[in-house]
Amino acid sequence: MEQVMWDGGRGTGGGEVDEERCPAGVIVTLTPAQPNSELVSICTTTDNMNKNFKWVERGYGKNSIKLLHVRRDSAVHSIKEFVVSTQLTLASDKDYIHGDNADVVATDSQKNTVYILAKKHGVTSPEDFALLLCSHFLAKYPHVQEVVITVDAYPWRRQVVEGRAHNHSFIYSPECLHTCKVDQKRGEEPLVTTGLEGMRVLKTTQSAFVNFVSDEFRTLPDMKDRIFSTIVSSSWQYNKHKGVDFGKIWVTILKIINDKFSGPPDTGIFSPSVQNTVHLIQQAALTDVPEISQIKVTMPNKHYYTVDLSKFKEVGSKDNNEVFLPVDTPSGNIMAVLSREDPCQVKSKL
Numbered sequence: 143m144e145q146v147m148w149d150g151g152r153g154t155g156g157g158e159v160d161e162e163r164c165p166a167g168v169i170v171t172l173t174p175a176q177p178n179s180e181l182v183s184i185c186t187t188t189d190n191m192n193k194n195f196k197w198v199e200r201g202y203g204k205n206s207i208k209l210l211h212v213r214r215d216s217a218v219h220s221i222k223e224f225v226v227s228t229q230l231t232l233a234s235d236k237d238y239i240h241g242d243n244a245d246v247v248a249t250d251s252q253k254n255t256v257y258i259l260a261k262k263h264g265v266t267s268p269e270d271f272a273l274l275l276c277s278h279f280l281a282k283y284p285h286v287q288e289v290v291i292t293v294d295a296y297p298w299r300r301q302v303v304e305g306r307a308h309n310h311s312f313i314y315s316p317e318c319l320h321t322c323k324v325d326q327k328r329g330e331e332p333l334v335t336t337g338l339e340g341m342r343v344l345k346t347t348q349s350a351f352v353n354f355v356s357d358e359f360r361t362l363p364d365m366k367d368r369i370f371s372t373i374v375s376s377s378w379q380y381n382k383h384k385g386v387d388f389g390k391i392w393v394t395i396l397k398i399i400n401d402k403f404s405g406p407p408d409t410g411i412f413s414p415s416v417q418n419t420v421h422l423i424q425q426a427a428l429t430d431v432p433e434i435s436q437i438k439v440t441m442p443n444k445h446y447y448t449v450d451l452s453k454f455k456e457v458g459s460k461d462n463n464e465v466f467l468p469v470d471t472p473s474g475n476i477m478a479v480l481s482r483e484d485p486c487q488v489k490s491k492l
C-alpha cells in the first residue's frame with residue numbers, strides 16, 4: 143500500500159485538498175488537525191502495492207487470550223492457566239491492500255477457537271496446545287499460509303497440606319514462567335521454541351570476576367569473591383515435535399540451570415564470570431537433551447555493591463562483607479545462543 147504523508151492543510155485553513163501535492167487517482171483521507179500541530183493528510187492508492195515495496199512480515203491475530211482449564215476426571219483436579227496469542231498470515235494480501243475482508247478469520251473468531259479447542263481436546267502442555275491450534279488453523283482454512291501461536295503458562299503448583307498433595311487446591315509459585323512459541327508454515331513442520339523466564343537467583347559466594355581489561359576506563363577492582371545474582375531467561379528450539387515430552391524437558395533444563403548456577407549443596411560451583419556460567423548451562427543442555435537444536439541463555443548481572451562503612455568508627459575497622467546495596471539498574475547483560483554444529487547428527491540418533 144502506498145502512503146504519502148502530506149501537509150495538505152498547511153496555510154489553506156485546514157481540511158482542503160491540495161491538488162498539486164496529492165496526485166490524481168488517489169483516495170485522500172484527511173485526519174483532523176491535532177491541537178497545536180499541523181494538519182496531516184494521508185493519500186492511499188487503490189492500486190496494488192507499489193512495486194518498489196515488498197512485504198517483510200504481515201499477520202494478524204488476538205493477543206493475551208486468558209484461559210484457565212480445569213481437568214475434573216476424578217476427585218483429583220488439575221489446572222492450566224495460559225495466556226495465548228494467535229497470529230495468522232494469509233496467502234493473499236488483499237485484506238491489507240484493498241481492505242477486502244473476504245478471507246479474514248476475525249481475531250474474535252481466533253479467540254473463540256482457543257476456548258473451543260480447550261473444551262474439546264483439553265490442555266496438557268503449552269507446546270501441545272500451541273501445536274493443536276496451529277494444525278487446526280491450517281487444516282480449517284486452506285488460505286492460511288502461516289500460524290504463530292505463543293503460550294505463557296502461569297506457575298500454579300498443587301498445594302501440599304498435612305504432608306499430602308491436595309486434590310483441588312493450588313498455590314501460585316512464581317519461581318519462573320514457562321513460555322512457548324510454535325510457528326508453522328503450510329506444508330512445513332512446526333518449529334517449536336520453549337522458554338523459561340524470570341528465574342531470579344542469588345548466591346553469596348563461589349563467584350569471581352578478575353583479570354579483565356585494565357585501561358584508563360577501568361574503575362572496577364578484581365573481585366575474587368562476590369555476590370552473583372541474576373534473573374535467568376532461556377529459550378530453546380526443538381528439532382522435532384512428535385513424541386516429545388515437553389514438560390519433562392522443561393524440568394530438565396530448569397534443573398541444569400540450577401545445577402550450573404548453584405552446584406552441590408555443601409560446596410557450590412565456582413563461577414569465574416557470568417559468561418562462563420551461561421556457557422556451562424548451554425553445553426549441558428545440548429549434551430543432555432538431544433531433542434533441542436539450540437539454546438539461548440540470558441543472564442543480567444544484578445549488582446550488589448558493598449556499602450562503604452569505613453568512615454564509621456563503630457564498624458570502620460572491620461571489613462564489610464555483610465551489608466550490600468542492591469542496584470536495580472543498570473545491570474550487566476550477558477547472553478549467548480549456542481547451537482549444534484550439525485543438527486542432523488543428533489536427529490539420526492533420536
Ligand SMILES: O=c1[nH]c(=O)c2[nH]c(=O)[nH]c2[nH]1
Nearest residue numbers: 351362414415416417443474
Ligand atoms: O561476570 C561478569 N562479566 C562481565 O563481563 C562483567 N563486567 C562487569 O562489570 N562485571 C562483570 N561480571
